[in-house]
Amino acid sequence: MGNRSDRKRPPMLKQPARPEDSRSLVARAGVAGALGDGEAGEDAWIEVIQKMDAVYAELVENQVELEAKNAALEEAQALMASVFASMADVLAVCDRGNRIARVNRALEAVTGRHEASLSGEPFASLFATENAAAVDDMLARAREDGAVTDCELSLRDTAGAPSPFVMNCSARFDHKGRFAGVVVVGRPLGELRRAYKSLNAAHRELQEAQQHLIFSEKMAALGRLVAGVAHELNNPISFVFANMHALKKYGLRIRTYLEAMNDGVSGDALAALRKELKIDRILADIEPLLDGTLEGATRASEIVQDLRRFSANQTETPEDFELLRVVQTAANWVVKIARSRQDVAIHVPEGLSVHAPRGAIHxxxxxxxxxxxxxxDGDPHPLIEIDATEDGGFVALRVRDHGPGIAPDGMQKLFEPFFTTKPVGKGLGLGLYLSFGLAQDFGGRLAAANHESGGAVFTLSLPKGAWHGA
Ligand SMILES: Nc1ncnc2c1ncn2[C@@H]1O[C@H](COP(=O)(O)OP(=O)(O)O)[C@@H](O)[C@H]1O
Ligand SMILES: [Mg+2]
Structure with a gap:
């Protein structure tokens, strides 16, 4: 036997006699003679007492171990109970027949039933009837795969109404590793879902508002475009109209003249009529009139073609085109609507071509x-300078003004949506944001800077086009 003096002993057991005291113990008890005389008898006693002592010691040891195990078990049970009780999530433990073995206080509170009344009931009875199949499926999958997570199921609440939960279900095993049932933990979905739903709704509203604003900006751009087109079209159309009126008048006169010829008028009378009707002037005028009309119609048709391109359908594909013409058209349109007396100095080399969607560049x-x-704004002679230079495989197109330049804190936010320093109704702050996106879409780049001698410079880098002839 080892030295056990340092062991903590349970209170109800006394320290047994030490083996080395056995001989004196026997002598004091005066029992030596009972087992026979002399040394042999005494030895037999000592042996018996030693055996007893050993057995007793072993007993004590077992008892100590048992007590320790008991204490640990009690502790574990108390811990389990406190965890069970204080868990905010609902918890149920089922046996291998999917019957309820234990539930925690949270589940009691949700269902309004005590553990005692639930114990032994089928697990599925906790749930709304329409969930029966889903519950069975969860239990079966947990048994098969070990665990199932995120099952949305509705517990029957105190009033019998469905109360949605997110459940995790895991298989549990006995000490021999055999399937012993499942543990199910669930968290109410209501709060989570409500919060999520309202967040979702707020997000959707924001998106809609944003879409609406982008749409407004596009409508404003379209408005500018239409105003530009109307202005451009007005010229050739009024030209065509005036010419057609003249041609109609001429037609009537020629007809009168031909009818007179047909009626046999001749000689001086016919000559006088020809003079009166200004037939010779008409004949000289017809060709330039027709040419002018044709030109006007051609111009109108070109504008319509431009409009088609510039109405910028999203699927517009990049093409090689001469930059100068697009710059001129864009400048014309903005400047004509503005009706102010600004100068736009364009220094874009003729024949310089880029590879990009034309409408987007416009x-x-x-x-x-x-x-x-x-x-x-407010400058009596505003000057805008536009120039373009080649740089490797790119063309850098710069638009420079002579305004106050970009404010230092504005530089960071320039391309952000809705950043504007303009009054309500004048700017939405989407122009640069949309332009930046458009440039990126076709492999270009848009950058802003302040010119060293004042004003802002915006540089649009575009891939160079292959075609290079005017
Ligand atoms: N040429 C410029 N000079 C100075 N500031 C500019 C210039 N261009 C743009 N900005 C600044 O960038 C802001 C955003 O421009 P933009 O996206 O086109 O929106 P918006 O024109 O509707 O304000 C403008 O409000 C202005 O503060
Ligand atoms: Mg703008």
């Missing part, structure tokens, strides 16, 4: 030129 340029004009 749209970006209109935005930049409009911003440049806005920046110089």
């Amino acid at each position: 749209q970006i340029l209109v935005n930049l030129i409009q911003n440049a004009l806005d920046a110089m």
Whole structure:
């Protein structure tokens, strides 16, 4: 036997006699003679007492171990009970027949039933009837796969109404590793879902508002476009109208003249009529009139073609085109609607071509030129300079104004949606944001800077086009 003096002993057991005291113990008890005389008898006693002592000691040891195990078990049970009780999530333990073995206080509170009344009931009875199949499925899958997570199921609440929960279900095993049932933990979905739903709704509203604003900006751009087109179309159309009126009048006169010839009028009378009707002037006038009309019609048709391109359908594909013409058209349109007396100096080499969607470039340029004009609001002679240079495989197109330039804190936010320093109704702060996106879409880049001698410079880098002839 080892030395057990340092062991904590349970209170009800006394320290047994030490083996080395056995001989004196026997002598004091005066029992030696009872087992026979002399040394042999005494030895037999000692042996018996030693055996007893050993057995007793073993007993004590077992008892100590048992007590320790008991204490640990009690502790574990108390811990389990406190965890069970204080868990906010609902918890149920089922046996291998899917019958309820234990539930925690949270589940009692939700269902309004005590553990005692639930114990032994089928687990599925906790749930709304329409969930029966889903519950069975969860239990079966947990048994098969070990665990199932995130099952949305509705517990029957105190009033019998369904109360949605998110459940996790895990298989549990006995000490021999055999399936012993499942443990199910669930969290109410109501709060979570309500919060999520309202967040979702707020997000949707925000998106809608944003879409609406982008739409407004696009409508404003379209408005500018239409105003530009109307202005452009007005010229050739009034030209065509005036010419057609003249031609109609001429037609009537020629007809009168031909009818007179047909009626046999001749000689001086016919000559006088010819003079009166100004037939010779008419004949000389017809060709230029027709040419002018044709030109006007051609111009109108070109404008319509431009409009088709510039109405910028989203699927517009990049093409090689001459930059100068698009710059001119964009500048014309902005400047004509503005009706102010600004100068736009364009230094774009003829024949310089880029590879990009034409409508997008037009749209970006209109935005930049409009911003440049806005920046110089109040300037009696605003000047906008547009130039382009080749740089490797790219063409850098710059739009420079002579306004106050971009404020230092504005530089960071320039391309953010809804950043504007303009009064309500004048700017939505989407022009540069949309332009930046458009440039990126076709592999271009839009950057802003302040010119060293004043004003802002916006640089649009575009992939160079292959075609290079005017
Ligand atoms: N040429 C410029 N000079 C100075 N500031 C500019 C210039 N262009 C743009 N900005 C600044 O960037 C802001 C955003 O421009 P933009 O996105 O086109 O929206 P908006 O023109 O509707 O304000 C403008 O409000 C202005 O403060
Ligand atoms: Mg703008």
